[in-house]
């Protein structure tokens with residue numbers, strides 16, 4: 001706030017002496033000043049940059065400064081360019097050159113939810129203040145920036161005054177979803193949106209050492225302008241967790257305090273809208289941005305400013321936190337680099353697969369710490385309109401509560417990791433997306449019998465309503481058995497001895513919160529393709545029972561225990577069909593095999 005209020009004043013002063021300068025010897029300076037005023041600044045924080053503003057401003061930056069490279073990483077679903085800006089002190093712009101220079105790479109993303117506009121506005125100003133006014137040029141000392149001013153460019157092009165019902169400005173803002181009505185911040189692992197494909201290619205080529213994602217949050221009212229979240233719950237490599245918890249967060253928290261910015265960890269409340277019910281935080285699944293970079297061994301900072309604060313305050317707070325974060329990365333760049341390298345090695349190491357891998361987490365509701373929480377007074381009134389609870393907050397009555405904060409999570413499901421997965425080639429969509437995530441894929445050079453663990457699903461169920469355009473699975477349950485399976489030349493082998501092992505497990509282990517089984521990539525395996533005619537099965541069922549008294553007993557038992565079953569001719573006859581040799585052995589069988597022995601992989605002929 002301190003920094004930026006100064007900056008806004010400075011710009012206003014510059015405007016007032018514009019006329020003088022126009023007739024002076026330095027008209028270029030005046031022109032430059034207007035040229036670099038962002039829509040946010042020109043409106044004193046009331047407006048945000050449109051897509052065209054963002055692109056034009058970004059291109060001007062790249063034209064004016066050799067340190068800035070404008071690059072289009074791909075197209076959105078709606079056909080708009082998605083630009084990034086690479087800023088490097090010696091004008092390097094390729095991942096190889098930047099890596100060789102020893103710089104850390106910091107990826108700062110705005111506009112994944114373009115209605116939450118402060119990321120885009122803060123990024124435009126920060127890029128200028130690094131490359132043009134040079135006020136923050138020192139941030140380039142050890143850091144190369146990748147700025148993504150607006151990830152969801154489709155949503156940014158759907159500007160309107162009514163896009164965020166709860167939010168306090170800007171006057172017009174973008175829309176949350178892309179033109180496919182997909183939320184990009186649920187798409188990081190499944191990667192359905194074209195812009196996400198572009199993002200993942202960019203991410204796995206650059207492998208940024210630090211990631212920031214800028215948002216605005218809804219929810220109860222409180223004093224903090226900005227809240228933040230990092231993955232410090234145990235889902236990341238322990239050294240990276242410690243670095244975030246003990247080094248990064250204390251530094252930026254201290255700096256924000258000094259700058260007068262009210263910042264707090266991102267929390268939800270045990271009862272919705274009711275801060276006094278207690279605070280809670282937990283890990284993010286990899287469908288979310290910082291949950292995704294966490295399983296890529298890269299720390300991610302989620303910024304969530306509060307929607308009831310004015311757009312101007314939210315943007316200036318975001319700007320400050322971006323500056324302090326970059327400042328900290330410059331202070332000891334080698335340490336983070338070493339920890340990331342070590343985390344990548346640890347993940348690829350055989351010892352990583354010796355331990356159970358936690359794939360689902362739950363909050364520990366028995367363990368909390370008491371913390372101060374700067375809230376506001378509120379009344380809970382019974383509504384005469386709806387009969388519900390009406391929370392009436394009083395921002396003019398700030399109050400500091402002492403509240404329990406439940407911020408510990410414990411693994412609720414763990415899996416034993418295999419040495420490798422093997423995926424038949426017909427599941428090419430899955431194989432292609434693994435590669436998008438930077439996963440190294442090898443292929444069988446000849447048809448081979450492979451000993452692999454198999455999962456057979458039972459009691460599959462699906463959600464009744466679409467979620468992110470898919471019918472996600474509502475129940476995942478399976479039996480495990482070992483088998484020798486004939487795989488074909490061209491089938492894919494995913495060795496777990498690589499740094500993306502966490503990503504691979506999250507995609508291929510069905511219990512993972514964003515597994516491709518959950519998202520429905522494999523849903524066709526649950527469909528029955530052949531059916532018996534009832535008049536055929538009526539006879540066959542009798543023959544089967546006669547030949548097999550145990551089958552008969554099992555049938556009688558099931559009839560007794562399952563009234564639905566006993567009333568359905570089709571259900572009963574299909575049950576006999578499922579026990580007959582005509583039944584499809586591939587139904588409900590997960591096509592992805594798990595190779596448990598290293599020798600088994602060594603024996604494969606792969607390319």
Ligand SMILES: [Zn+2]
Pocket residue numbers: 113116214215216
């Ligand atoms: Zn958001």
